[in-house]
Amino acid sequence: MLTEKDGGVALVTVNRPQVLNALNREVLLKLRKVLEELESSPDIRVVIITGAGDKSFVAGADIAGMVEMTPDDAREFSRLGHETFGFIDAMTKPVIAAINGYALGGGLELALACDIRVAAENARLGQPEVGLGIIPGFGGTQRLSRLVGPGRAKDLILTGRTVTAGEALSMGLVEYVVPQGEALSFARRVASQILEKSPSAVTRAKSAINRGLDIPLEQGLRLEEEEFSLCFSHPDQKEGMRAFLEKRKPRY
Numbered sequence: 004m005l006t007e008k009d010g011g012v013a014l015v016t017v018n019r020p021q022v023l024n025a026l027n028r029e030v031l032l033k034l035r036k037v038l039e040e041l042e043s044s045p046d047i048r049v050v051i052i053t054g055a056g057d058k059s060f061v062a063g064a065d066i067a068g069m070v071e072m073t074p075d076d077a078r079e080f081s082r083l084g085h086e087t088f089g090f091i092d093a094m095t096k097p098v099i100a101a102i103n104g105y106a107l108g109g110g111l112e113l114a115l116a117c118d119i120r121v122a123a124e125n126a127r128l129g130q131p132e133v134g135l136g137i138i139p140g141f142g143g144t145q146r147l148s149r150l151v152g153p154g155r156a157k158d159l160i161l162t163g164r165t166v167t168a169g170e171a172l173s174m175g176l177v178e179y180v181v182p183q184g185e186a187l188s189f190a191r192r193v194a195s196q197i198l199e200k201s202p203s204a205v206t207r208a209k210s211a212i213n214r215g216l217d218i219p220l221e222q223g224l225r226l227e228e229e230e231f232s233l234c235f236s237h238p239d240q241k242e243g244m245r246a247f248l249e250k251r252k253p254r255y
């Protein structure tokens with residue numbers, strides 16, 4: 004795992020290029036530790052996750068490490084993935100996936116846990132697990148259907164087929180497609196747009212969206228009222244609105 008910090012943005016690179024950045028227990032534990040550190044770093048406001056090399060974001064969980072697992076080992080591994088990726092959901096800071104190549108299986112599940120996905124044209128995305136005699140185990144059966152709907156999720160998961168970046172864009176599986184080699188620089192541009200905005204409002208918006216996904220609409224709207232009201236107890240609201248009225252940029 005490599006981490007670089009630059010002007011409020013942290014770049015986390017999954018770094019096992021010899022196996023297309025496949026995730027094993029050790030990598031998941033390191034990822035979790037790095038994300039925890041970034042969450043508590045006041046100088047960091049946005050996190051970008053990418054994969055080392057120009058071929059792969061993350062080609063899945065490490066198949067060699069799973070082949071001899073018992074059912075108990077598998078449950079524990081799945082839970083470790085859920086805890087790690089669940090931490091991304093719970094982070095107060097937005098996390099952007101810069102998908103620079105293959106995002107398969109656990110790799111797509113990592114991207115699904117991120118808030119915004121930028122894919123390079125050469126990216127290939129899918130949940131090929133059923134071809135290996137397993138199902139997605141790092142959140143794919145749950146997060147994919149929430150993002151693209153149950154029909155598309157079942158198509159991808161039951162056939163195990165891989166989609167191009169263009170098809171992923173058309174089904175809402177990624178938010179942007181950019182030329183090969185530009186996923187990271189584009190993700191940085193998205194990050195810089197976020198950096199201009201109120202950090203407390205960004206955090207509240209992420210949290211309201213994530214928490215709202217799991218509750219009925221009426222409850223979600225009550226949650227929004229509460230979060231909206233709380234914005235008015237933060238100085239960023241006065242600063243943002245006064246700056247607009249005074250025709251100047253807000254200072255957050």
Ligand code: HXC
Nearest residue numbers: 022023025062063064065066067081107108109131140141
């Ligand atoms: C272990 C992997 C790997 C993986 C690639 N490698 N993906 N090793 N686990 N997920 C290794 C290859 O074995 C190979 O090692 C090296 O990386 C380069 O890969 P190649 O296959 O030679 O590259 P290429 O022919 O270009 O094919 C790229 C590919 C293919 C299409 C991405 O590697 C592939 O299909 N990988 C597996 C994708 C997958 O099924 N992912 C889902 C895993 S299950 P050597 O030593 O030969 O050079 C999963 C479950 C999540 O993610 C939930 C768990 C709880």
